[in-house]
Amino acid sequence: xxxxxxxxxxxxxxxxxxxxxxxxxxxxxxxxxxxxxxxxxxxxxxxxxxxxxxxxxxxxxxxxxxxxxxxxxxxxxxxxxxxxxxxxxxxxxxxxxxxxxxxxxxxxxxxxxxxxxxxxxxxxxxxxxxxxxxxxxxxxxxxxxxxxxx
Amino acid sequence: xxxxxxxxxxxxxxxxxxxxxxxxxxxxxxxxxxxxxxxxxxxxxxxxxxxxxxxxxxxxxxxxxxxxxxxxxxxxxxxxxxxxxxxxxxxxxxxxxxxxxxxxxxxxxxxxxxxxxxxxxxxxxxxxxxxxxxxxxxxxxxxxxxxxxx
DNA sequence: CGAAAATGCTATGCGTGATAACAAATCCAG
DNA sequence: CTGGATTTGTTATCACGCATAGCATTTTCG
Numbered sequence: 001x002x003x004x005x006x007x008x009x010x011x012x013x014x015x016x017x018x019x020x021x022x023x024x025x026x027x028x029x030x031x032x033x034x035x036x037x038x039x040x041x042x043x044x045x046x047x048x049x050x051x052x053x054x055x056x057x058x059x060x061x062x063x064x065x066x067x068x069x070x071x072x073x074x075x076x077x078x079x080x081x082x083x084x085x086x087x088x089x090x091x092x093x094x095x096x097x098x099x100x101x102x103x104x105x106x107x108x109x110x111x112x113x114x115x116x117x118x119x120x121x122x123x124x125x126x127x128x129x130x131x132x133x134x135x136x137x138x139x140x141x142x143x144x145x146x147x148x149x150x
Numbered sequence: 151x152x153x154x155x156x157x158x159x160x161x162x163x164x165x166x167x168x169x170x171x172x173x174x175x176x177x178x179x180x181x182x183x184x185x186x187x188x189x190x191x192x193x194x195x196x197x198x199x200x201x202x203x204x205x206x207x208x209x210x211x212x213x214x215x216x217x218x219x220x221x222x223x224x225x226x227x228x229x230x231x232x233x234x235x236x237x238x239x240x241x242x243x244x245x246x247x248x249x250x251x252x253x254x255x256x257x258x259x260x261x262x263x264x265x266x267x268x269x270x271x272x273x274x275x276x277x278x279x280x281x282x283x284x285x286x287x288x289x290x291x292x293x294x295x296x297x298x299x300x
Numbered sequence: 301c302g303a304a305a306a307t308g309c310t311a312t313g314c315g316t317g318a319t320a321a322c323a324a325a326t327c328c329a330g
Numbered sequence: 331c332t333g334g335a336t337t338t339g340t341t342a343t344c345a346c347g348c349a350t351a352g353c354a355t356t357t358t359c360g
Contacts (some may be wrong), residue, residue: 005326016211017207017209017222018206019203019207019222020296020300021292022272022276023276023279023280023291023292023295024184024188024272024275024276024279026292026295026296026299027177027180027181027184028181028184028185029224029295029299030177030181030295030296030298030299031177031178031180031181031182032181032224032299033298033299034174034177034178035178038174048346050347053169053175056168056169057167057168057169059168065307065308066307066308066309067306067307067308072167072169072229073169074179074182075347075348076348076349076350077306077307077309078260078308078309078310078311078348078349078350078351079310079347079348079349081308081309081310082346082347084228095166098252098358099356100355100356100357101306101307101308101355101356101357102306102307102308102357103307103308110200115272122172122174125174126172126173126174129173129174129298130173132192132297133294133297133298134293134294134297136290137290137293137294137297138294140286140290140291140294141173141290141291141294141344142171142176143171143287144162144284144287144290144291144294145173145176145179145180145284146170146176146180147283147284147287147289148180148183148184148279148282148283149176149179149180149182149183149284150170198315198317200316201303215338215339216338216339216340217337217338217339219312225316225317226318226319227337227338227339227340228317228318228319228320228339228340228342229316229317229318230339231339231341232315232342233315233316238339249326250324250325250326251324251325251326251338251339252325252326252337252338252339253338253339296343
């Protein structure tokens with residue numbers, strides 16, 4: 001049955017996939033594959049993608065509040081709490097009051113180490129990512145994506 | 151404080167965003183924006199993005215099993231259960247036994263109507279999406295994305 | 301001054317994805 | 331043909347990201 005049905009199923013199972021021509025669909029699938037890969041690499045360093053994003057944002061600054069980070073990363077204030085609480089519990093960041101209302105998120109020495117690991121992972125990753133795109137399309141990739149969200 | 155700090159924060163808050171030059175980051179942000187928009191439009195028709203994907207896949211076929219759909223959409227078998235159960239409860243699809251082990255997912259008349267709505271939404275959406283990409287980058291978009299997951 | 305906005309937070313629910321385990325059916329190598 | 335391996339559909343959880351509502355405090359600004 002399974003092999004006999006090659007005629008109209010197995011022979012061209014996904015070739016007839018009506019989703020394959022949709023840019024939106026391709027965008028989602030590509031993003032999912034990419035995130036899975038990046039997450040796996042980050043996990044090797046004991047980090048999550050969100051951690052790395054925060055580390056990159058707070059580097060060399062002592063004025064990045066939870067709200068500012070959230071705005072930059074498009075993460076709700078309420079959801080920054082968990083993220084930062086975890087990072088603080090891991091010793092990656094500390095908090096330093098700015099005034100009686102705002103609190104700055106600052107890098108710890110351990111966080112600085114993690115940042116360097118994250119930076120190395122990201123650099124390798126981005127290179128590998130771009131390498132998979134045919135050369136003639138490569139330079140158009142980032143501008144096209146940025147047009148969709150920036 | 152907030153206004154006075156324009157010097158090194160508010161004047162160029164996200165301009166100094168170290169994430170903005172990373173294709174992987176742009177890919178995620180673009181996909182998120184895209185999915186939010188598409189989800190909203192689908193919701194207007196009482197559909198979810200996953201519903202629409204399934205509808206497109208089962209159209210005109212009586213041999214698409216849960217497993218096949220899952221493979222095409224990269225959704226785990228276990229997670230197809232929820233998705234299809236909901237679609238069945240909405241009257242969008244029915245099940246028809248193929249043999250004693252496999253069950254085909256087939257479109258109902260209501261599902262066919264929903265499919266046409268979904269198709270219209272998707273067409274508009276994809277057009278709007280591509281329109282936001284500068285013309286010179288447009289033709290490179292789909293090939294670049296497909297290289298990342300197909 | 302006083303209303304409005306911003307900040308940080310708790311609690312909670314929703315949607316999606318991942319995993320483990322299971323029974324039944326099917327496949328396939330010996 | 332027989333029996334182990336694989337496939338299919340399913341249940342039951344868990345993890346994670348994201349959204350909303352609400353609250354207290356502080357800051358901003360007309």
